[in-house]
Amino acid sequence: MRHRGRLFVLSGPSGVGKGTLRTQALKGIEGLAYSVSCTTRSPRPEDREGVDYRFVSEDEFTRMAEQGLFLEHARVHGGPRYGTLREDVERELDAGHDVLLEIDVQGALQVRSLVPDSVMIFVLPPSEAELERRLRGRHTETESELRSRLESAKRELQQAEKYDHVLMNDDLDRASEGLRRIILSYREGGLRK
Numbered sequence: 001m002r003h004r005g006r007l008f009v010l011s012g013p014s015g016v017g018k019g020t021l022r023t024q025a026l027k028g029i030e031g032l033a034y035s036v037s038c039t040t041r042s043p044r045p046e047d048r049e050g051v052d053y054r055f056v057s058e059d060e061f062t063r064m065a066e067q068g069l070f071l072e073h074a075r076v077h078g079g080p081r082y083g084t085l086r087e088d089v090e091r092e093l094d095a096g097h098d099v100l101l102e103i104d105v106q107g108a109l110q111v112r113s114l115v116p117d118s119v120m121i122f123v124l125p126p127s128e129a130e131l132e133r134r135l136r137g138r139h140t141e142t143e144s145e146l147r148s149r150l151e152s153a154k155r156e157l158q159q160a161e162k163y164d165h166v167l168m169n170d171d172l173d174r175a176s177e178g179l180r181r182i183i184l185s186y187r188e189g190g191l192r193k
């Protein structure tokens with residue numbers, strides 16, 4: 001019988017590099033599936049429907065939440081709503097694939113209580129100043145969105161101790177290798193939950 005896959009949750013403050021690390025993990029680790037989230041935010045020019053996100057209206061999102069379709073969902077930074085589709089995750093895990101979620105801290109803490117054997121990874125910035133520099137450098141938020149994300153970051157950083165692993169994203173290659181090692185260690189049985 002095929003083993004069920006394992007759920008890995010990558011989380012941390014906005015701008016810390018979660019998306020960057022996720023892309024590298026998906027490229028470099030065979031058999032790792034990504035669960036594409038639903039969101040009510042407007043697509044950015046580079047966003048691909050069904051690849052980066054599934055873009056839905058507020059009404060649709062509310063309906064989906066009421067139908068229990070989400071494993072977790074949250075309103076992030078007081079703005080759009082984001083959610084992970086339960087069925088997508090279950091299908092991949094049942095097929096024996098490990099699944100990576102890249103979600104905000106509120107959502108990650110929901111997953112932690114719902115799926116106790118999930119592996120929780122918190123990505124830490126080298127400093128608050130560097131976090132701000134990365135967020136500004138990305139040019140994807142307005143000044144007030146940026147302020148709100150930095151405010152949330154202060155609260156989110158206090159949750160790091162609830163995670164199984166804290167991954168410092170100073171040097172990208174080193175952090176990426178760290179993430180790879182965590183995932184492969186669980187596969188090889190070196191780390192257990």
Ligand code: ADP
Pocket residue numbers: 012013014015016017018019020021134135137138169170171172173175
């Ligand atoms: P998140 O998904 O956590 O919001 P991103 O992956 O979008 O963060 O990264 C935010 C910005 O920081 C991007 O411009 C990205 O290229 C950059 N970045 C990510 N990791 C590093 C790193 N280790 N060193 C310097 N810049 C980084």
Ligand code: 5GP
Pocket residue numbers: 012013014018037038041072073074076082083084102103104105106107108
């Ligand atoms: P962005 O809109 O910049 O792509 O993402 C904003 C934030 O939403 C990021 O912190 C990202 O991790 C988080 N996010 C993306 N998808 C989900 C999801 O399905 N659930 C939750 N809770 N957060 C998500």
